[in-house]
Amino acid sequence: MSADDQPEYRRTDEWFDSEGVRCAVAVYRPTGTSADAPAVVMAHGFGTPRAVRLYAYAEVFARAGYTVLVFDYRHFGDSDGQPRQLLDIGKQLVxxxxxxxYARTLDGIDSARIVGxxxxxxxxxVLTRAGTGENFAAVxxxxxxxxxxAAVRATGLRRTIRVAPSAVVDQIRALLGRSxxxxxxVGAPGDVAVMSTPDxxxxxxxxxxxxxxxAGDYPETVAARVLLRIGLYSPGKTASDIACPVLMQIMSEDAVTPAAVAEKVAxxxxxxxxxxxxxxxxDPYVQPLFPVIVAEQLEFLKRTVPVR
Incomplete structure (x- = not known):
């Protein structure tokens, strides 16, 4: 499929249910295609709503003929859930x-070809889900x-000490049923923030x-209790159980998810x-690297889960 005959797309804003909570999902459906399309299901990283750059990726994939679903976790972004900004790892996996x-229920979707x-x-x-039984066609x-x-070590002792009291206080407040x-x-070096590296x-x-x-369009905070659990969450433990093709993109100077550790898991x-x-x-989300990153992703999709 050449650049000149790439189909366009239409976007609808929808909802799916997750344990009784409505999660917002933007669905990008390619137009001008008749066969059932593979679907790419997308979500963002730590405490970040989907509106922060994920739509740019979705538009590229939809123009190439893929149906794309971009969702916010409960408690974040445009999804429901109280209290706000609560990052519960188990709930996010659910x-x-x-x-x-939900993607598999949509008309026009090839339900056997879902990409995480x-x-x-x-x-x-997505690595955890793929390694624990989710039938992804690719990741x-x-x-x-x-x-x-490794993530805790990369944070450094000083930054860990700065945020630890907030994490403990928040956990106590949670046990007492308080807000x-x-x-x-995100913050500058020296700030009390989860990510406070210079970049x-x-x-x-x-x-x-x-x-x-x-700044201010979406909250940029997270309930601090999750910081007590990050060190216990290691998706690489089930990596050897992943059966589908995986594309892993790594940054050599990554101060949040260290490159050497990611390569070892890969x-x-x-x-x-x-x-x-x-x-x-x-860097992957923005110029000048974004076009390179998304082109690699599109090439991987076309090779492993091609549009028919």
Whole structure:
């Protein structure tokens, strides 16, 4: 399919149910095609709503003939769920299961060819789902979280000490049924924030700008209790059980999901394509690297899950 005859798409804003909570999902359906299309199911990383750059990827895939579903986890973005900004790893994995199940109910979908697309924390989620029984046709994991202890080590002792009191207080408040203690998701070095590497705040600002958003359009906090659990969440543990093709894109200077650890996990996957790029954790989403990253993803899709 050449660039000149790529089909266009239409977008509808829909909902699916996840344990009684409505999750928002944007569905991009290619037009001008008659055969059932493969579907790409997408979600964002740590505490980030789908509106931050994911639509740019979805538009590329939809123009190439793929149906694309981009969803927000419960408690985040345009989805329901109280309290807000609550990142529960187990619940997010269930949201993934329910999003994929919803995709399989849609007309015009080839239900046997569903692709899981995740970035950063969600890159870990799609690897976890693929390694624990989800029947994906393929997986795209962009700068994925693969090892909890490695992520904690990458954070560094000083930054960990800064956020630890908030995490403990929030966990106590949760046990008492009180509202969350929040911590900033992104901050400058020295701030009390989950990600406070030198590239974090500038990277966040670029993502917002290229998404047509500004600071304050969406909350940029997370209930701090999740920080007590990140070190225990290691999607790489089930990587050897993944049966479908996987594309893993790694950044050589990634200070959030270290490259060496991601490469080690990639070697456990039987059918894996690895691309390593120079840059940091936030570079794949924006210029000048974004066109390269999304072109690799599209080439992988066309090779492993082609549009018929």
């Amino acid at each position: 949201d993934w299961t329910n999003a994929v199940a 697309w995740g970035t950063s924390f969600a890159g870990g989620h 795209i994991a962009q700068v994925p979280h693969v090892d909890g202890l 969350p203690r929040y911590v900033e998701s 974090a705040a500038p990277g966040r600002d670029l993502l917002l700008a290229e998404s047509g958003l500004k 070697r456990k996957i039987s059918d894996v394509t690895v691309h390593i790029h120079k840059g940091g954790h936030f």
